[in-house]
Amino acid sequence: MIRSVPRSRWFDRLYLLYLVAFFLYLALPLLVTAVFAFNDAPFPSLPWKGFTLDWYLADGSAGRTGLFHDDGLLSALWVSVQVAFWVTLVSVSLGCLNAVLFERLEFRGKELLYLVMLLPLVIPGVILGVSILVFYSGMANTVSMRWQLELDLFRPGLPLVVMGQVAFITTLSTLVIAARLRKFDRQLEEAALNLGATPVVAWFTVTLPWLRPAIAGAAAMAFLMSFENFNTTVMLTGSDTPLTVALFNRLREGSTPVLNAVALLLMVGSAALAVLATGRSSKTA
C-alpha cells in the first residue's frame, strides 16, 4: 500500500476516517482539560456556565481559590522546579561523560558495560524508586540503630527523589548525546590538534560546540521527564511533595477546575520548552 500502488476509493475513505478518529482520540482528553479550566462552575463538567479566570486568579475571598493564590500548589511547583534543575544538571553532565566513554574509548568489557548502561530503560519506575528507598533508607536505619548517627540525607525527601530520577534519566541523556557524537567528523578535531591545540582546548572549541544542540535537547528532555515523573518520585518523597504528587493527592480528594488550571499551565509550559529545544537544535543542525 504505497503511493505508486493503486488503492480502491473505499479503502482510501476508510483509512482517512481512521486517521481522523485517531487524532480525535489523541486530542480530546487534552482539549477537554484545557477548556474546563475556564468554566465558571465548581466542578469540571458540563453544562458550560460561562468563561472565568477565577481558577487562576481568585484570591479565596469568594469561596474560590485560584492557582496563583493556592500556596500548597505553588510551593509544590517550586519543589518540582528545584528537583528538575538538579536532575538536569547531574544527568546531562553524566550523559556527556558517558557518551565520550562509549563512543571514543576502547576498553575491555565495553559491550557488557553498554548493556548495563541500558538497564534502567527496562526497569519499571516504581521498582527503581523502591530499590533506592530500601538501599538508602535501610542504610540510614542501620546507621542510626548501631551508631546513633542520623543520616537525614538518605531519608525519604528531595535528595532521594533527585537520586531516583537521575538513575534512569542519565541513560536517556547518554543516548541522545552519544547519537550526536557518533556523527562527529573526527578530522575536525585532528585538524585542531595539528594546528597546535591541546586535547582539552580542541575538546572545548571544536567538539563541545558540535554537541551543543544535543546537550540542549537532552537538558530539555531531562527537565520535562523529571518534572512529570510520578512513579519513581512517589516512593521517595518526604514532607515536601513535588507537583505531580501534590496533584495526585488533590485528585483523590475530588476534582476542581483548579486542577484543570494547573494541567493547562503544565501543558503550555512543557510545549514551550519542547518547541524551544527542537527549534534551537534544528537551527544549529
Add this chain to the structure above:
Amino acid sequence: MRASANRLALWLLMAPFLLWILLLVLLPHLDMLRVSFQVRESWDSLAWGLTQYQNFFEESYYWRTFVRTGVMSLFTTALTLLIAFPIAWYIARLASGRAKGLLFLACLVPFWASELVRTYGWMILLRESGLFSTTLQALGLVDGPVEMLYNDVAVIIGLVYNGLLFMLVPLVTTLDGLDENLVEAGYDLGGGHWTVLREVVIPWAMPGIVSGCIVVFMLTLGSYLTPILMGGKDSAWFTEQIFTQFITRFNWEQGAALGVLLLLLSSLIVWAGLRVTGQSLRKVMG
C-alpha cells in the same frame, strides 16, 4: 607517556559512570533482592527465609493480581501496536512534505503533558458527570447518567493512550527507511496486500515493532496512575500492592519480594520477546 595518559582519561571517564550505575542502579537492586529474603523475627532481629515468597504464592490475592497485570499489559501492548501501525504507515509512507511533519508533531503534542494530566483528561470525559455521559443524555440516547469510568475498558483506553507515542516513534523511524522498490517487487511478483505486508513490510519493520513493544510493555506493567485512577474496585494493579506494602504497611520485606517478582516478570517477557523475534537489546534500544 601517551599510553598512561590514555589510561588516565579512561579512568577519569569510567569513574562517574561506575559511581552512577553502581550506587543508583546495581547496588540498590541487589539490596532489594537481599531484603526480600529476610524474615522479621522480632522488632530488631532478622533471619534468612522464603516467607515473603511463600506469602505471594499462598495468598491468591497477590498472584491473581500479578497474572492479571501481566496479561492486561500484554493485551494493551498488542492493541497499541495494532492501532499505531496504520498511523505510522500513513505518516512514514503516504503523507508527504509538510503534512508528514505536522502529523508527526500532532502525535508528539499529547506527550508533552504528564501522565497525570492525560489520565485526568480521560476521567473528565468518561465519568458519570462527564462529557460523554452528558452528551449521550442530551442526544436522548440514554435516560440517566452513564458511568464509563472505573472499569477495565477504561483502564485499557488510558493505558493505550499512554503508550501510543512510544510505539509510533520507532515504527515511523523504521518504516521511513523501507525501500519502496521492495514493496513494488512484492506486488509485481504476484503478492496480494496481505502477502506483501507479511513477507516484506513486517520483517523490515521488526526492529521498530520489537522496540516499541518492549517500551510500551514496560511502561504499562509499571504504570500506577492510570490503573489506580481509572480502574474500579476489582481492577487491582501489581504496582499498587508494592506501594501498599512500602508506604501504608511499612512491610519492606514483603514489598521488596513483590518488587523482585515484578522485575523478574518484566525481564522474562522482554527476554522472551527478543528471543522469539531474533533481535538484541542493543539493536532495538541503543
